[in-house]
Amino acid sequence: VKSIVQGRYTPTINQKRLKLAKMMYDEMAGYPNEYVVRILSYFLRKTWNWLYPYGIHVNEESVSPVLEAAKRGPLLLTPTHKSHIDSLLVTYFCFKNSLPIPFVTADEKLNRFLVGRIMKSCGAFFLPRSFKDKTDKLGKILFQQYISCLLMRGHSIECFIEGSRSRTGKVQQPKVGMLKRVVKWVLNKHQTVFVVPISLGYDRIVESDSHLEVLSGSRDAKKFAMSLRSLGKTASWLMNVTCFGRVDLCIAQPINLRVFLRDCVTSLTTSSGSSKLESKTNKGIVKYLAMTVGYQALYLCNRVSIAEPAALVATVLLSQTKRGINRNELKSDVMWLRNLILSHGGRVANFSPEYIEVVLSLILEPIVGENKLVKRHKDLLMVDLYSPEERMELSLYVNQIIHLFVEAGIISLVLYKQYKHDAEHAYPPKEYHHVQEEQEEEPLHEQRFIPVKDLIEDVVFLSSLLKLEFVFCPSSALKTTIDSTLLLLEELGTVEWGPSLSDSEEQDMGDNEEEDRVGEGKRSCVRVCSTREAQETYLFYAMIFWRFLxxxxxxxxxxxxxxxxxxxxxxxxxxxxxxxxxxxxxxxxxxxxxxxxxxxxxxxxxxxxxxxxxxxxxxxxxxxxxxxxxxxxxxxxxxxxxxxxxxxxxxxxxxxxxxxxxxxxxxxxxxxxxxxxxxxxxxxxxxxxxxxxxxxxxxRARTRSPLPVPRMRRNKDEHLSSVERNPSPAPKREREKAKPIALSSFSSPFIAIDPPSACPPDFSLDSPLxxxxxxxxxxxxxxxNFQSQTDFDSRTDFGSLSEQPN
The missing domain is CATH 1.10.10 (Arc Repressor Mutant, subunit A)
Structure with missing residues (x-):
């Protein structure tokens, strides 16, 4: 701390400043204790056996590359963040596999009483307040130098690059605060760090009820996380619900950060990317590289993740259009979904059809709880009686596998748009549209062919609309992604191609002829096959994305x-x-x-x-x-x-x-x-x-009146007494800088913008906008055409590489 203050400020150390730095360092730094970690691992092993009786599964083949990388440099573990126990699972995994115990980033609000001391003894370090509020440079310097010291000494660091916990079940967009400091250290020291993406999959999340209350808006996220009521509620729930299924900890191939950054800089300095590099400052380049690393790590987390049995069962239950489903049909649909995930290149947990009954009775049907995700009627499962809150909770499980169908889902939404247009024009008088009242499912008929050119235009719009919801495939052009997805759907028997272009149409296309080639031969039109299996498959793709739309x-x-x-x-x-x-x-x-x-x-x-x-x-x-x-x-x-x-x-x-x-x-x-x-x-x-x-x-915002404001004062003897005037002088009418709006001035959610004579300075209609x-x-x-976004810190279009980090 002394060297930091001495090197960054003045040679003569200010004792008051040094005392503040020491206090901030003590609040932030962690000091792992091997004995505390061993004792904690013993209790954690008992806890895991109690909560997850079906085991914590780790692919042994994926551990060897991590052990080799740990010998060559420090590790940066980037697990997905869905629960508070994520860090405990990763630390326990490192301890059991003889990996270095990582230093874990934690929020300062957890640094309270005995909990904070235990977490520091296990390697946790907390972000200082001044760093989060961005009001003091000392906090930033301490944090940067602390990270540099950890990496210089070869310590591993575990950070959740998604920021807060994902309450929706899917991977969030990356936050680059921690990554920027690691990237800056690698660029300055010319040493490497190995980024290890880790995916954590749960059959059932411990905090699912609290996530649901935050998503529905019934409670604030920050207040609810710290309330004693939530802790007591979770504890009593854990005492009754002792089965949370299984956990899958999946590890991707470690990324050599130095090599990865060198490739990124090389791609930026090419003829196509030189303009991007020249238009950014040093901070902008570091942020761009950190964002690229973040998206690459999260994409690899999605690639190696395993679809849990509970997610498959919940997806089948939520996608039903009937009022009930029997067990045999449920098992058949779950196995169909499992095969569909495998055909998309995903990974599914190894389970037998008998395990589906375990998922229904022990995982999705809790002993106590406000929501009942499994409703039984004799031998049937009632799927039409879900309350709105229960549907939202089921959607959390669907989101765990939604990343596998992003490309196919967006294309299916475009194909559904064509069907919807045809269905609306099938019955010209709107009042006769009620003939479909008795049909529960979509009518089966042949759809018209849609030109690939129009399909690409709609895909660009939808990918731009949903770009903050999903982590798209990096290093892939839009047209290439669409082509490969359409070929996959053709292999599955979901879509079919129309006739080739005529000679006159080919001449009209001119230079764009090559853009409409998909696979082998010229194919300009596509539609959904008229078979029942094809209709059900493409409607399933669209169904899991409709709620986002x-x-x-x-x-x-x-x-x-x-x-x-x-x-x-x-x-x-x-x-x-x-x-x-x-x-x-x-x-x-x-x-x-x-x-x-x-x-x-x-x-x-x-x-x-x-x-x-x-x-x-x-x-x-x-x-x-x-x-x-x-x-x-x-x-x-x-x-x-x-x-x-x-x-x-x-x-x-x-x-x-x-x-x-x-x-x-x-x-x-x-x-x-x-x-x-x-x-x-x-x-x-x-x-x-x-x-x-x-x-x-x-x-109105708080402003002084140009005239003295009278103030009334009550008297014991009189109902109203004399009038006193405010002695404060009147302010100047003309101000050089407008005062920002006070948040306390919003007593109503609606604030009308009145004429300039009666509105605050910020709301003046005379000032040019x-x-x-x-x-x-x-x-x-x-x-x-939604292709001109050049912000390096925002997510680009689905599959678009020209505007997307490498």
């Missing part, structure tokens, strides 16, 4: 609350969207309750900010307009999207790929409803109007 559609629909010229805090906006989603669900305008998942709605808001549809305003505590706490941002629509027609165009664009609503198959429902999109917009407009009329007048980054939606879709 509904979430983004719900956010686009919720922009009506920001009309005209209104602002809302992001937390209030997300809460309002969840209440609106519940209302639309019970009104029949939304079939999938899982669409109100809080994490997905937050991702959708972040995406539309990147698209330039909404923006956030600075608030008190904001550091020069950046690094704003996500829950405290104040949102408003950009001027180009203040027009209602632009918002309706965005909603209609996403609506094209959504699932057809069940309610519109009923004649009674069609008496009062005509259009899915129009009816939903009417409901949201009515709700927004009611909120505006019922909300109190908007509060910055030009928007994007054009309105209609020209945005036609001209940009």
């Amino acid at each position: 509904d979430s983004y559609w719900l956010v686009a629909l919720g922009f009506i609350y920001l009309l005209p010229d209104r602002v809302m805090t992001e937390s209030s906006f997300i809460s309002r969207l969840q209440r609106t989603g519940e209302k639309l669900y019970f009104e029949g305008q939304l079939d999938l309750f899982e669409a109100i998942s809080r994490e997905t709605l937050i991702n959708a808001v972040s995406l539309f900010i990147k698209w330039g549809i909404i923006e956030h305003l600075p608030i008190e505590g904001d550091q020069k307009g950046g690094n704003v706490i996500p829950g405290r941002r104040v949102l408003r629509l950009v001027p180009d999207y203040q027009d209602e027609e632009e918002l309706e165009a965005l909603v209609s664009k996403i609506e094209e790929f959504r699932k057809s609503l069940k309610a519109y198959r009923s004649r009674r429902f069609l008496i009062r409803h005509t259009s899915e999109t129009r009816d939903s917009i009417v409901i949201v407009k009515k709700d927004a109007k009611e909120m505006q009329s019922s909300s109190p007048p908007p509060s 910055p030009p928007p980054e994007t054009t309105p939606l209609i020209s945005f879709l036609e001209s940009r």
Whole structure:
């Protein structure tokens, strides 16, 4: 600590500064104790045998490369993060396999009382507050030098590059705070670090109930994690539910970080990537490289992950269109899904059909709990009686295997759009559409061929829309990914090709002829096969992605609350969207309750900010307009999207790929409803109007009045006594810099922007607004084609390598 302060500040050490540095170091640093680790491993072994009676499975062949890498340099373990016990499992694994005990990054809120001391004795080190708040350079320097010292001495480090726990069950986008420091050390010291991606798969997650409450918006994530009520509830639940199935710890091939970074820099300095390298500063290059490493590590985690039996059973239960299913049919569907995963190159846990009954009785059907994921009626399993919360919990298991079907799912959504268009025009009078009322499944018929050129255009849009939800395949061009996916679907018998292009069409294509080649020969059109197996397969692909489309559609629909010229805090906006989603669900305008998942709605808001549809305003505590706490941002629509027609165009664009609503198959429902999109917009407009009329007048930011404000004081004898005047002088009318909006001024979720004479300085309509980054939606879709995103810190399109990290 003394050398850090002496080297970074002044040769003469300030004793007060040194004392502060020592205090911060003591709060941050960990000191592994071998005896504590041995004692803890004994209790952990007993705990694992109790919680996971079907074992913790590790592929022995994947351990040998890690042992070899540990002899050549320090290890950076990057496991997926789904539960609080992830770090315990990884530490226990290292101890049992004679690997170095890693230093584990931890949140400072866990550094409390005896728990913090035990965690430090096991190797945990905590992020300092000043580093997280970005207010003091000393915290950053201490953290950077601490990481450098650990790597210089050859210690292993375990960090969760996803940041917080994934409450949705799937892998999140990487956070590069820790990776930037490791990359900087490798570039400066010319030494290597081996990145070890680790995937942790659970049959049942211990904190599933708490994840569900956070996703549904019933409790705040930070408050709920620290509440004694949640700890007591989890403890009592563990005493009754003692079977959580099995755990699979899968290890990918270690990445030599020095070689990987050298290849990335080489690709950036080529003729195609030189412009990217020149346009970035040193910090930008380090961040770009760290982001590339993060995506590569998470992609490898997905590749080596194993599909758990509970995830397969939950997926089959949630995808049923009937009211019930017997056990034999359930086992048959689970084995079908298992074979489908294997055909997509995935890995499935080795289990027998008899283990499915174990999953039903001991894992998905808890002894105590609010939700009942298995509902029995004689020999049948009732799948049509799930409550909205139970459907959301089942979706957490589906998300564990959703990364295996991303490419096929996006293409299936495009094919479903074509079917939906044909079905809507099959019965021209809307009132006669009720003839499908008795049909539970989609009608079986031959679909029209869709041109590959149009399919690629829709795939680009969907991949841009969902790019914050999934980790796409790196180092793969968009056209190559689409070609390989279509060939796979053709091998599975799901799609078939149409006739080849005619001579006149080939001449019209000109130079684009090679772009429409898929596989062998010229194939310009594709459609879903008319067999029942093909229809069921492609609808299954689309089914597991519809809830994400509904979430983004719900956010686009919720922009009506920001009309005209209104602002809302992001937390209030997300809460309002969840209440609106519940209302639309019970009104029949939304079939999938899982669409109100809080994490997905937050991702959708972040995406539309990147698209330039909404923006956030600075608030008190904001550091020069950046690094704003996500829950405290104040949102408003950009001027180009203040027009209602632009918002309706965005909603209609996403609506094209959504699932057809069940309610519109009923004649009674069609008496009062005509259009899915129009009816939903009417409901949201009515709700927004009611909120505006019922909300109190908007509060203003704290500003002084130019005149002295009278103040009344009560007296014991008189009801009202004399008037005192405020002695404070009046401030100047003209201010050089506008004061940021105080968060406490938002007493209502709606803040109307009044004329300049009565509004705060930030809301002045006289001041020019910055030009928007994007054009309105209609020209945005036609001209940009969603291929011009060049932000290296945002996820690029599905399969697109020209804009994607290597």
